[in-house]
Amino acid sequence: MSFISSLRPGGRHGLSSRESRDAIGLAVAAVGRLAQSDLIDRVGLRKRAEQAVYSTTRNGFRVATAAGRTFARAGRNTPGARPASAASRGVFDLAPTDDEAMLLEVVRDLAAEVVRPAAAAADEACSPPAGVLTAAQDLGLATLGVPEELGGIMDERSATAGALVAEALAHGDMGLAVATLAPGAVATAIGLWGTDAQQQTYLPAFTGGSGAVPVAALTIAEPTVLFDPFDLATTAVRDGDGFVLDGLKSAVVRGADAELFVVAAMLEGTPALFLVESGADGLEVEADPSMGVRAAGMSRLHLTGVRIGADALLGDTDGTAYTECVRLSRLAWCALAVGTGQAVLDYVKPYVNEREAFGEPISHRQSVAFMVADMAIEVQAMRLLTWKAASRATRGQDHAREVGLARQLCAEKGMRIGLDGVQLLGGHGFVKEHPVERWYRDLRAVGVMEGAVLV
Structure with a gap:
């Protein structure tokens, strides 16, 4: 397993097991230094910024989505990959592996020293502080579900590691845990069900290490009573060589800042997943502060005649990938x-x-x-x-x-x-x-x- 490669000079790939442990040790030390620095002071939102964000979320907004970055679609010949399933040990043993335990130790430090001190202000502001998001990005959490050959940090299927990380972060604060894990949800979905072209187009932005990880959101929920994820009101209609999406999604994490969405919609009577970039015409985001998980910056996503290409379909059309996603x-x-x-x-x-x-x-x-x-x-x-x-x-x-x-x-x-x-x-x-x-x-x-x- 190659772990937290952004903290290791010289690249992100190919760490041996012992090198992984060394990298993890460096990560633990980095988090320790982080706690002793002035970062904790910086992750708290300043009073003026708090007031501005609070006023915005309280009064509501509805704006076009952010233009976002341009995801390159050419010049890459790297084949796609799927995370390999871990081998069974043949015994009923839920104890984390050594690598998972070391990962968990680092994330617990992050939750205790960075996430929890920022939680109250983030809950009131309905927005995650930039410092918390940066600290999580520096640990490589967005690539937890990406295959190692495509720049991820795990060499096997990582559902257990993902659950351990989510649990540890939520011990600091659930809202901030959702905000920090949201981009990784999109990267994991592309790693599990994306085509070679989709993986080559989008995953480098999450794993490249050359800049900020894209703000991304997995959008399934809709603002309906007794919502059923397998009976969606959002629709996808075939149109020429692509699709047209219409509908309203709720519980969209950091929707106003998002650059990439994975949108669930009904296609010919079956739920499916679609990749939608924020620059697409017909997308609007509306503030939707909730009772809980407020620090995640929840919003609604309006889709009105959003045209996407045939290559935007993520996974299959028979609902198998969608069911697994849910x-x-x-x-x-x-x-x-x-x-x-x-x-x-x-x-x-x-x-x-x-x-x-x-x-x-x-x-x-x-x-x-x-x-x-x-x-x-x-x-x-x-x-x-x-x-x-x-x-x-x-x-x-x-x-x-x-x-x-x-x-x-x-x-x-x-x-x-x-x-x-x-x-x-x-x-x-x-x-x-x-x-x-x-x-x-x-x-x-x-x-x-x-x-x-x-x-």
Whole structure:
């Protein structure tokens, strides 16, 4: 595995296992230096910028999408590739591999030292700070699901690593985790289902290391009651040698800044995925601040007669790739729920042990102790189901049942963990001085969100 190549002079490809460990050690040291520098001060939004962004999101906006970069379509002869499935070890073992454990250590440092300190301001501003996005980009997270031969950082299918990263980032803040993982969702989709031409056109922008990773968004959700991802209102109609897209998508991460979208639409009665560049005519973005996951900068994407070429179809037309996309997205949201649920648990345990009522800690009350114990049991159950589903996806095995079970448990118990966290803090759970109210709002999103992230 070649890891965090941007921190290693001389290129991004071909690290041996020992070189990978050396690179990971450098990454850990880099994060340590990062925490000691003034970056944490810089990732917080300044008061004037906060006010401007807050006013914009509060009042709403609707503008044309950003022009974005020009993705080169010629001059590259590199063949495409698919991530290889990991071999089964023949035993029931959900423990992360050595490489995954080292990756997890680095991301945990990032979440604790950079993400969490910036979370409250980002939630209020409905926008992720540039410093947080840059720090995540420097770790190469956008290439986690890209095949190594195309510039990625993993030599095998990385659903497990993706779930571990999502969980660790969400322990810092779910909204910022979604914002940092969104470009990687698009890169992963292209790595899994893109043609050779699509991979040659778009993946170099994510893996080239010569500039900022493109702002990109995977858009599946729509603003309809009881939304069904397999019965979309957005349509794709064949027109000559291309398609015309019409519809409205919601929960689009950083839509106003996005340069590339993966849009889900119905094609001849079957859902499919399409690559749409932000410069296409007929695209408009509208602010859509939500109850939770506000730091991700959610918006709506209006598609009105958007013409795209035949080469914009991502994957197949029988719904196989789309179904897999929905499952892997739901799995990612489960991992985010696990990380946020663990954050709630880690916060309330010392609180109930230190908070006194009637001359003793409130944790001495059975009702409080049992509530904390239930939270710990539920977080662990959520984690095991999510890891099992990710493990099966990593090995290329059918994981539909496991993802369904994990989503059901994480949606129900995640929301309950957030509610119990607020309850345990009493009046403190209702105010923004403590982060539990924000985590509760974020956890409510798990059962209703589709798309945006992918493992």
